[in-house]
């Protein structure tokens with residue numbers, strides 16, 4: 001399947017069908033799990049990210065990932081956002097400060113934290129922590145953002161903020177989100193990939209997916225027969 005630039009693709013399917021495992025294939029996060037074997041190719045532009053010469057750190061800077069539970073490091077908000085940049089060797093204080101501001105603005109949380117940058121990120125609410133984690137990914141200036149159920153632990157207001165943020169971000173990024181939530185997928189995605197038992201069953205533009213699903217498994221899933 002392809003993930004078009006500047007679009008949001010939602011990966012859907014019942015619990016345990018392999019959505020997160022598939023998502024982690026897209027920036028080789030599964031490399032960290034010795035029990036996982038990956039076959040096939042994943043193209044980022046004209047580069048197969050599974051070719052042996054791939055620099056994993058550069059790949060993960062280009063394809064950033066936001067997890068289900070916001071897990072900021074036990075540092076200040078500022079240090080959380082610049083963590084990846086510092087790990088990549090960036091020491092220019094002015095550039096780091098500029099990147100913190102632009103990333104927090106893009107993640108729609110600047111106004112809430114601009115006077116608290118030296119406070120611990122873990123003191124923020126779950127929704128705020130999730131947006132700080134998103135800002136940490138944006139600070140690396142990725143091309144693709146992977147999100148694994150980023151709103152499942154959040155209240156409806158925080159979820160709505162994240163959804164609006166993602167819609168605003170898609171003009172600059174390619175976004176791939178795992179979600180269980182049919183309404184969320186219909187609100188924010190441009191295309192949907194439906195998985196079942198580890199297989200990709202159907203990929204379609206969001207409207208077509210909901211109104212004219214082609215595969216019987218997709219029809220049953222949308223009818224609530226499982227999942």
Ligand SMILES: Nc1ncnc2c1ncn2[C@@H]1O[C@H](COP(=O)(O)OP(=O)(O)OP(=O)(O)O)[C@@H](O)[C@H]1O
Nearest residue numbers: 013014015016017018019020021022178180198199
């Ligand atoms: N292609 C695969 N082949 C074999 N095992 C797989 C495959 N994909 C996923 N699994 C295994 O199936 C289990 C569920 O996978 P995963 O967590 O990716 O599913 P999920 O759809 O994200 O589930 P949930 O919605 O509950 O988070 C895991 O133990 C995973 O290692």
